[in-house]
Amino acid sequence: MLRGFYTAASGMIAQQRHQESVSNNIANANTPGYKADQATLRSFPEMLIQQMGSKHVPTRKGLNLPTSRFIGGLNTGVYAQELVSDFSQGSIRETDMSTDLALENGTMPDEEGSLFFVVENEDGEERLTRNGHFTIDGEGYLTTNQGHFVLSNNGNPIQPNGDDITISRDGTIQADGMEAQLNIAYIDDVNNLAKEGDDLYTLEEGQIATAAESGADFQVHQGFLEGSTVDELKSMEEMMNAYRSFEQNQRVLKTYDESMGKAVNEIARLG
C-alpha cells in the first residue's frame, strides 16, 4: 500500500482548515475588537521505519536469517492543531458615538496578559469581550449589541438611562444622577480564552482578576472603537498560500493515483 496517499490527503484537509480560519478572519475584518486567528499545523506522531530483510547463509540445506535495519523517523501526515489568536492591540478609530468604547492596553504585568470588558450572557454568567460597540437598551441599561449587560466593578449591570453619558479614561461612567465604574478584567494568559461567538470569550482555566488588582494600566476611550487585528493583506497572502499548498497536495495525490494505476493496469498485463 502506498503510504503517501493518506499523507497527501491529510495535507489537503489541514490546508482546508487553514483556509477556513483565513476566510473567517476576512469575514471579521470589520468587527470591532476581533482578534485574528492563526492556524498552526502539526505533523502526525512520528514513527520509526525499519528495513526488513533476510541474509542467505550458504549451508547444505540453505539458511535464511531475518535481518532488520533502522532507517529513521517518518511522519505520515499533518493536521491543523490549534487556532492561536493574535491578541495584540487593534487600531483605534473614531466613531463619535457616546456609547462606543475602545479599550487601550497600557503596560501589562505578564507578556501574554490582556484586558477585557466584562459582560453577562443570557445564563447570567460572566463573559469577556473586546468589542466596545455598546448601546442603551429600552430599560436604560448599557448593553452589547446582542443585549448582554455590561457589568460594573461590583458585578451589577449599569443603568445610565440614556445615551447622554460621559466615560472617563479610567472607566468611570457618569450620567444624569448616576456614577459607576466599568469592570475591566485582566487575564494573565490570553491563550486560555476560547472564542464563543458574538465576540465573547470564556476563560477555560485560570482566574479573572481586575485590572486594578493586577496592576495593569489601561485607558478607555469614549467615542472610539478598537479595530480588528486582521491584516487584510496578510490574510490574502495566507489564503493564496493555503490554496497553493492544497493544490500541491492534490498533485501528489494524483501522482500516487497514477502510480497505482500503472501497478494495476500495466504490471499485471500479460503478453
Add this chain to the structure above:
Amino acid sequence: MSIRSMNQATTTMNQLQKQLDIIGNNMSNSSTTGYKSRQAEFSSLLFQQINNMNHPENQTGRLTPDGIRTGLGARLGAVNVNNALGSLNQTDRDLDAALLNENHFFEIQGNAGEALFTRDGSFYLQPVNNNTEVELVTKNGDYVLGSDGNPIRFASTEIDGIQIEEDGTIMVTRGQQTENVGEISIVSIDNPRILEADGDNNFRLPNEDESGLGYADVVGAVNTGGKLLQSGALEMSNVDISNQMTDLISAQRSYQMNARSISTADDMQSLVNQLR
C-alpha cells in the same frame, strides 16, 4: 468540505450588503433636515468547536484549550442612531425652528391620531374652517401639538407677523396687538435610541406590547422653559459625508475580499473533483 468557508463568506457578504444599505441611506439623507446618521458595526458569529486528534499525546505543546474553534463569519449588530446635534442653518423663515438639545423632540400627531416625534422644525400653516382659522402643521401635514395636547389652532384674520419664541410659544401680531396663541409641545426623551423611525422625518414609540414601554415611560418633561429652540433656523443632518465615504470604500473592499474567499473555496472544490 469547503462549504464552511463558503458559508462564512456568503453570510458576511449578505450582512455587508446591509451595511452598504445603511451607508447609502445616510448619504442620501445628508441634507435632510434633522436627520440623524445611523451606524452599524459587525460582530462575530458563533464558533464551532472541532475536536480533532484529541489523544493526550497530541496535546503537548499546545497554547490554547483543546480542539479548534472555527468561526462562522460575521453579522451586523443593532443599528445605532447618532443623536449628536446637526449644524444649524439660518433660514430667516418665521415658521422654522431648530431644537437646541439632543434629547428634545417636537410632538406631532399622525393621520391616524398616533403620537409621533420629529426634530424637523419646518412648520406651515394650514387653513381650516372656511379659511377663518389656521393650524400649525409639519411639511407632511401632520398636526403640531401644543403643550395642552391639542393641535395648535388660531384665527387667521389679519395676521401681520408670527414668531416662535425660544421656549416654544407662538406669538401672533395683528396690527399693534401681539397675542400668545399657543405653545409647541417640546418633549424630552432620555433615551432617543428606542424610538423607531416612521419615515417623513418622524419617529414613533416602540410597540408597547413588545417593549413594555408606554408613553409615560419614554417621554419625560414637556416644555421645561429656557432656551429650547432657535427660530428662523433649521437643524441640518449630522451625516459626515467623508466618514460615510470611508466606510463605503471599506465595506466594498470587504465585500470583494469575501468574494475572493468564495472563489478560493470553489477552486479548492474543483481540485477535489479533478482527483477522479
